[in-house]
Amino acid sequence: AADALGSDESAAIHLNDITKRFDDLVAVDDLDLTIRPGEFLVLLGPSGCGKSTTLRMIAGLEVPSEGSIEIGDREVTETLPQKRDLSMVFQSYALYPHKTVEGNLAFPLGKLDLDDDEEERRIQRTAELLEIDDLLDNKPGQLSGGQRQRVALGRTIVREPKAFLMDEPLSNLDAKLRVQTRSELRSLQQQLGTTTVYVTHDQEEAMSLADRIAVMNDGKLQQVGTPKEVYENPVNEFVAGFLGEPAMNFLEPDQFDAPGQFDAAETVGVRPEDVEVAEESSAAADGGHYYELDGEALVVEPLGNAYEIEFDCGGEQVTARLRERPETVESGTSATLRLPAEAVHRFGEDGEVIGE
Numbered sequence: 001a002a003d004a005l006g007s008d009e010s011a012a013i014h015l016n017d018i019t020k021r022f023d024d025l026v027a028v029d030d031l032d033l034t035i036r037p038g039e040f041l042v043l044l045g046p047s048g049c050g051k052s053t054t055l056r057m058i059a060g061l062e063v064p065s066e067g068s069i070e071i072g073d074r075e076v077t078e079t080l081p082q083k084r085d086l087s088m089v090f091q092s093y094a095l096y097p098h099k100t101v102e103g104n105l106a107f108p109l110g111k112l113d114l115d116d117d118e119e120e121r122r123i124q125r126t127a128e129l130l131e132i133d134d135l136l137d138n139k140p141g142q143l144s145g146g147q148r149q150r151v152a153l154g155r156t157i158v159r160e161p162k163a164f165l166m167d168e169p170l171s172n173l174d175a176k177l178r179v180q181t182r183s184e185l186r187s188l189q190q191q192l193g194t195t196t197v198y199v200t201h202d203q204e205e206a207m208s209l210a211d212r213i214a215v216m217n218d219g220k221l222q223q224v225g226t227p228k229e230v231y232e233n234p235v236n237e238f239v240a241g242f243l244g245e246p247a248m249n250f251l252e253p254d255q256f257d258a259p260g261q262f263d264a265a266e267t268v269g270v271r272p273e274d275v276e277v278a279e280e281s282s283a284a285a286d287g288g289h290y291y292e293l294d295g296e297a298l299v300v301e302p303l304g305n306a307y308e309i310e311f312d313c314g315g316e317q318v319t320a321r322l323r324e325r326p327e328t329v330e331s332g333t334s335a336t337l338r339l340p341a342e343a344v345h346r347f348g349e350d351g352e353v354i355g356e
């Protein structure tokens with residue numbers, strides 16, 4: 001991150017209260033967000049929440065119905081895509097089969113009018129970064145699939161754009177390759193220090209890639225923060241439920257012996273990994289350190305490094321994820337679930353979190 005690009009304010013992207021309507025449909029609703037120079041920002045949300053439309057407005061492929069977009073201090077709301085100095089990364093890439101790797105890397109530079117030394121420098125830098133510098137004289141047909149993909153990525157990088165824009169670029173890779181490519185992408189972005197906006201509906205992908213995650217739902221920005229912030233301190237029920245696998249458990253205060261202990265909460269949330277399982281009620285609950293619930297174990301699932309247990313608590317299903325299997329718990333047995341007070345999230349009628 002010490003890279004000069006990383007602190008360059010001209011690589012910040014400001015979305016100033018942008019709204020996008022398609023006829024009656026509000027795809028993006030009054031979105032106000034700054035993407036900081038050099039950061040890896042992930043736009044995360046379910047299908048149809050407006051993330052691609054947001055990315056397309058940054059790219060210049062859609063024009064906002066309201067609001068403005070700035071890159072650095074330059075207003076670009078209606079600027080043509082090719083005049084924004086951004087680079088959109090696509091899922092699949094085509095290479096010129098008759099050109100060498102060097103020729104393929106040089107091609108996107110044609111329009112930039114660089115002198116020969118600068119062109120040479122950029123090609124070398126890109127090739128070294130992607131570890132394809134000993135393949136510069138080869139043709140695409142002589143390369144492996146992975147090498148070809150690197151050359152294609154190199155064509156995006158060699159332009160040294162202000163920012164990379166990526167819309168689910170890994171979605172057509174199989175699970176294993178996706179995880180591998182994901183970590184390569186992250187390390188590449190860190191070396192380059194280039195501002196990156198990345199769209200995905202996959203919360204795990206978002207958690208592993210992002211400096212900050214912007215969670216969207218129904219066209220509206222819900223929360224922006226580091227992966228840790230949005231996971232540990234979700235501002236509303238939507239964010240709480242969208243991040244985390246298995247998902248947070250949601251319960252009604254009425255399901256506890258003393259519903260009044262949650263004050264104004266309509267819903268109580270607790271993550272599976274925070275649920276503790278005891279054989280019987282303990283005095284600790286009385287001290288206010290734990291909330292307790294009685295449950296019957298339905299399924300005990302070993303996961304290799306953990307156990308996931310589904311409980312039925314008065315008709316509601318509660319998932320616990322435990323490092324070790326409690327010896328006495330198997331399907332059909334009853335147990336006391338203990339929820340540590342500090343791990344319990346309380347949500348009001350409007351779904352917003354209730355502060356301490």
Ligand code: ATP
Nearest residue numbers: 022025027045046047048049050051052053054201
């Ligand atoms: P996905 O992950 O499924 O791509 P998304 O979060 O990226 O979803 P968008 O593609 O931004 O969502 O779409 C947001 C809403 O806007 C959706 O209801 C979609 O149907 C609608 N929409 C997007 N583009 C257009 C268009 N060109 N014309 C009309 N409606 C559109």
